[in-house]
Amino acid sequence: MDIHEKLKILSGAAKYDVSCSSSGSTRKNTPSGIGNASESGICHSFAADGRCISLLKILLTNYCVYDCVYCVNRSSNDVPRAAFTPEEVADLTINFYKRNYIEGLFLSSAVFKNANYTMELLLKTVTLLRNNYNFNGYIHIKAIPGADSNLIRKAGELVDRMSVNIELPSKESLKLLAPQKNSDLILKPMSYIDSQITANKEEKSLYKKAPSFVPAGQSTQLIIGATKDSDYKIMKLSENLYNNFNLKRVYYSAYVPVNNNPKLPSIINPPMLREHRLYQADWLLRFYGFSASELLNEKNPNLDVNFDPKTDWAIKNIYQFPVEINSAPRNMLLRVPGVGVRSVQKIMAARKVHLLNFEDLKKLGIVLKRAQYFITCKGKYYGDIVFKEDFIKKRLSPKVDLNYIDNPKFEQITFFTKDSFTSITGEL
């Protein structure tokens, strides 16, 4: 099979992995080497689905021993199969990199023969890149669940990021859709990688020259909407992963129906708005000081797709508002709907030298569409409606029920065009 054909098959098979990040690593170039990592990450292109292309995202092979119901590469599927050699992957990576197409390599794989054999192939590829080609660009590889921890450690010493995809957010869901896997098999390498990262940090504080272990941290991915798991369950899981395994990112991937199976839900559109709301909630956990149980609970287990989660929280906790822009502490400013981390920075800087009024906020570029109902400037409330929960909620409600987007059956509204849909989902 020629290399063009292989690349088409093995990048097409890798595309459902949403991780694209190339950030978080500060790997430097070496005197005779090629490449380095950019700490903030660099997007090199944007695909037709609007997602950033940063890394050469491919599978080493899509020959798989597993038969996970949701997966396009499941062994019982009749799809074209291919396998790269480590040399082919290294050659593609280097030549794409030199032309500035990519930041590096994201190498994943289906499980070929068994976990150890697959992990060895991945390790061989990254060893070739790092040691023979002196490649110092970004490398993200998958840790194959069930692979020997010795192999995972060796790979971790060479790469920038490692990930193990949880995919299904609960044991029950795993049992239903991926009966050959279990949660221990997945969590074991994650916890092992975390312990190695922690140990490496200590080592580095003692010896500066100690080699890095997975310097950009680990990430994982959860599929949204292939199972009945609630948003609360998902956010709780993410919170645990951030707090206990020090994950850098949890990615959420709206389930795209690639297989037909009675165990899978029949859906018309991938639940992209739900995915978007989960990302927003995830951001609230990581950058805004929220906890999962503030946003959701057993009684309210799902995010309201009609409001962003911060607005939803603020309306439910209206007694904590309005806050005075000129005196509110940072952590409270962060909780104002419509006000992001960058806006908070600007407000904190400007109010050191100036008492801010409402016009000043506009100049600072603060989006006041939502914020106006939750703040005062010099004691004055500027909302275009009285400060009362129901009124504000009504004002902030979208014109049409957005539940329609993910579930066209929910309520058919003909004037709801595809354009308004993309403007809501926005940038992920």
Place this chain on the structure above:
Amino acid sequence: MICYVFDGTFEGLLTSIYEAYYSKIKPEEITPDWQFQPSLLKVPITIETDIEKSSKVYNAIKTKISAAALKNVYYAFLSDIDGSSTMIYSYVKLGFQLGKEIDLHLYNDSVLNIHKIIRKVTNETHRMIGFVRFKCINNIYYSPIEPDHNILGLMAPHFASRLKNENWIIHDLKRGLALFYNKKEWAITSFSKENGEEFFYSEDSGPYEELWKDFFKSIAIENRLNPKLQRRMMPSRYWKHLTEI
């Protein structure tokens, strides 16, 4: 209305600020010669670039305002945006009054304008570092670009450390400038579109351009097509020099 016209160099801009500071009749506008648009109301005064005067202003900004302010001035200068020189003048004037706190005064139009421009310049630099597409011609990596702002110098350190063992050229076709790197050091010199034609019309020898196009197509999820988002993240004015689109 007095309008200072300088030669388009950074030193020329700083000299203009020096002259404005010491002259009795203050200019209302400062502009590089290539952006100057004569009108009945304008009285142009040509400013001769003077290294001594410009370095005085350079040092005054650095010590009396801040190193960050100096960087802001330089980035705003690189923007090539119409009116940016006048905005820089007003920012520096205010800076001499407010000192190092100037960048906290974000509600002030003089500060705000400069910060907006800087964001455009840094954003484009970051974007362009991703959007450069080299083709390999006899072991020289050549990339044409047409950025809004004059960012070659801001991109140089990135590529010099990343591709330090290659020869490469990034060619700003719009400004007739090119950034050259010879495995040791980089330099920016004037290099017209015509001078670059030999590179521009040469083909990359390997199969990698085709492979990259294949990859670009197959990595998109067809159930999630979102051309609007794609264009927002990668504005179509940049597409001309992108291999894949």
